[in-house]
Amino acid sequence: MTIVAVSKQQSADSIALAYAAGIRSFGENYLQEALPKIDRLTDLAIDWHFIGAIQSNKTKVIAERFAWVHTVDRSRIAERLNERRPEWAPPLNVLIQVNLAAEPQKGGVAEDEIGPLAEVIESLPKLLLRGLMTLPPADQPVAEKKVHFSAMRDLLRQLHDRNPAADTLSMGMSSDFELAVACGSNMIRIGTALFGPRPVR
Numbered sequence: 001m002t003i004v005a006v007s008k009q010q011s012a013d014s015i016a017l018a019y020a021a022g023i024r025s026f027g028e029n030y031l032q033e034a035l036p037k038i039d040r041l042t043d044l045a046i047d048w049h050f051i052g053a054i055q056s057n058k059t060k061v062i063a064e065r066f067a068w069v070h071t072v073d074r075s076r077i078a079e080r081l082n083e084r085r086p087e088w089a090p091p092l093n094v095l096i097q098v099n100l101a102a103e104p105q106k107g108g109v110a111e112d113e114i115g116p117l118a119e120v121i122e123s124l125p126k127l128l129l130r131g132l133m134t135l136p137p138a139d140q141p142v143a144e145k146k147v148h149f150s151a152m153r154d155l156l157r158q159l160h161d162r163n164p165a166a167d168t169l170s171m172g173m174s175s176d177f178e179l180a181v182a183c184g185s186n187m188i189r190i191g192t193a194l195f196g197p198r199p200v201r
């Protein structure tokens with residue numbers, strides 16, 4: 001189980017405190033906000049996770065500064081991340097974002113697009129396909145969410161049967177991580193429940 005502490009809108013000092021308490025993985029979704037914090041905390045052995053929407057003109061910075069990307073949902077982005085990953089760096093860990101509820105305002109592929117995108121990622125030497133990520137509808141009733149989460153577990157299982165490196169299911173946030181873990185998640189993204197409410201901008 002990996003806890004990714006979602007540190008968006010939290011200060012570098014708060015991140016350093018969570019690090020001192022043992023957290024090693026931190027998630028950010030806005031580059032502009034993340035980069036100064038990453039620069040300030042280079043002394044700490046942090047695995048930075050990019051969990052926001054990816055604009056194609058930002059792939060270079062993401063490929064250079066992060067260890068994981070949770071939100072890959074098209075082959076062009078995967079190809080650009082591969083091109084931009086520095087030679088000296090280990091392969092970038094990537095997750096395919098899945099949008100089972102087909103919410104138009106969110107990124108992510110449909111179920112039948114997972115296989116083709118996985119094949120593209122598997123062909124790219126500087127990317128390592130590690131699994132799937134989902135961000136379910138915020139207002140989903142528990143019973144529906146359980147169906148959604150269980151479907152994700154089955155999709156990861158299918159992917160893992162083909163590709164043993166794809167062992168990670170990034171699923172669950174402060175409000176639903178218990179259910180996500182019960183349904184098979186092994187990477188939870190927790191902001192509020194760790195840091196308290198985010199400061200208003």
Ligand SMILES: *Cc1c(COP(=O)(O)O)cnc(C)c1O
Pocket residue numbers: 006008029051052135173174175189190191192193
């Ligand atoms: C903000 C965010 C989280 C964490 O949300 P909390 O409810 O504060 O735990 C998790 N995943 C993504 C993609 C986010 O943007």
